[in-house]
Amino acid sequence: MEMLITLSEELNMRRAxxxxxxxxxxxxxxxxxxxxxWGTKLFxxxxxxxxxxxxxxxxxxxxxxxxxxELELKSELTAEEGxxxxxxxxxxxxxxxxxxxxxxxxxxxxxxxxVRVQLVTGWSSEMMRHMLEEHFHIGIIRGNPDxxxxxxxxxxxxxxxxxxxxxxxxxLRVTDRPFIQFxxxxxxxxxxxxxxxxxxxxxxxRTLVVDQIETCxxxxxxxxxxxxxxxSTIQHSNEVMQLPLKTSSGKVLKRDTWILSTESMLxxxxxxxFWDIVKEEGGSQSDGIRH
Numbered sequence: 001m002e003m004l005i006t007l008s009e010e011l012n013m014r015r016a017x018x019x020x021x022x023x024x025x026x027x028x029x030x031x032x033x034x035x036x037x038w039g040t041k042l043f044x045x046x047x048x049x050x051x052x053x054x055x056x057x058x059x060x061x062x063x064x065x066x067x068x069x070e071l072e073l074k075s076e077l078t079a080e081e082g083x084x085x086x087x088x089x090x091x092x093x094x095x096x097x098x099x100x101x102x103x104x105x106x107x108x109x110x111x112x113x114x115v116r117v118q119l120v121t122g123w124s125s126e127m128m129r130h131m132l133e134e135h136f137h138i139g140i141i142r143g144n145p146d147x148x149x150x151x152x153x154x155x156x157x158x159x160x161x162x163x164x165x166x167x168x169x170x171x172l173r174v175t176d177r178p179f180i181q182f183x184x185x186x187x188x189x190x191x192x193x194x195x196x197x198x199x200x201x202x203x204x205x206r207t208l209v210v211d212q213i214e215t216c217x218x219x220x221x222x223x224x225x226x227x228x229x230x231x232s233t234i235q236h237s238n239e240v241m242q243l244p245l246k247t248s249s250g251k252v253l254k255r256d257t258w259i260l261s262t263e264s265m266l267x268x269x270x271x272x273x274f275w276d277i278v279k280e281e282g283g284s285q286s287d288g289i290r291h
Contacts, residue, residue, distance in 0.1 A: 001063040003030060007043065008060045009120075009135055011050045019120070075268050085114035088270045089136040093185075095213055096140045096257060097121035099232050100154075108277045115270045123185040131260055137271045139260035143187045149262035154278065155232075156254040159192075161243040162217070162234060163226035169243055172200060178225035179204035182216035191253065192228055198248050230255055 003020060010016040017024040035042050042056035052060065074086045092101055097119070109117065120130065124142040131139040131147070145151070161169060165177065181189075196203070208225060210216050213233060220227040221240055234242060245253040259278060265271050 001067050003027070004034070004042070004060050004063045005067060005135075007031070007050060008052060008056075009130070011052075013045075013050065019118075071268065075270075083114070084112045084269045084273050085116075086268065086270045087116045087118060088138070088274055089118045090120075090138045090140065090274070091127040091130040091136040092119065092121050092140040093124045093127055093142045093257070094121045095142065095184075095230065095233065098214065100257075101140065104278060104281050107281070108274055111277070112270065112273055115273070124187070125185050137261060137265045137268065138274060139258075141258050141260055142185065142255055144256060145258055145260065147258075147260050149260060150266060152259050154257045154259055156256050157230040157232050159228055159230055159245045159253045159255060160234060161226055161245060162220045162229050162240055163243075164221070164223040164240045166226055166243070167241055169199070169245070172204075172226075175226075176205050178206040178208045180208045180210065180216050180219050180225045180227040182210050182213045182227075184213070188255065191255070195245055195247065195253055 003016075006016045006019050007013075010019065013024050013027060017027045020027065022030075031043065038055070038059060040055045041053050042059055044051040044053060071086050090101075098121075101119075105117065105119075109115070118136075120127070120136070124145070127136075127139055127141055128145055128147075130136050131141075139145075139147075140154070141147075161172075163177070166172070166175060206225075208219070210219065213229070216227050217229060217233060219225065220229070228245065247253065259275070261271060261275065266275060
């Protein structure tokens, strides 16, 4: 069940194998055996990845339903004892997975060692899709997600210009230093673009694009160019200038981080336990929203 669900989420043998901690050949062999058992193709393989067949959709739907019922039954069986175990699935924006989640998750697994944690990281738009498709119990999303379930703001992350030479925002008008960008969610760059257009008449003279925020950060720290980074990623970087981004009206530019779930998911003890750990860590602000 877990293998079919993971394959349906990733639609890629390599990524699914990594999540399941098995080799790709072993995963392929298991899938062949399952398809032989059902007597039909569940996935179509191609150079671009996997596509789910109509028969596969039915079998995967059954796997998801059985998995959901198993989790509910485990929670019911342990309700009187007060034990917390089962599976906790978390979808986390990459930045939070790198800089915020490890501390919270360490505390959670130490307190609830019998809970099995399944984690996926990526762009906020991808994590939001996982949540909308009900693949995960908890979502940690950047920006301002349109969510109809339980939604609480963890914190607002001010954005900073980080550079080893520039000492003021106004110097961006004349500098020829490259702007180092990292690939991220489109909404993040839309906010940066709107801020830049609000402050300056022309775009940066040069840009460098890297794949990871940590690469971007290290290049800025080593003086290659300037970057715009969230405060949570640079809290211990004192060797460079950190200039807060402000609009022309003086408003500090911030990036919000939210925790998402649903009322039904929070009835699961392991989900509520993680939610409570987050609050204990002081991450959640008081303006939570329950729809």
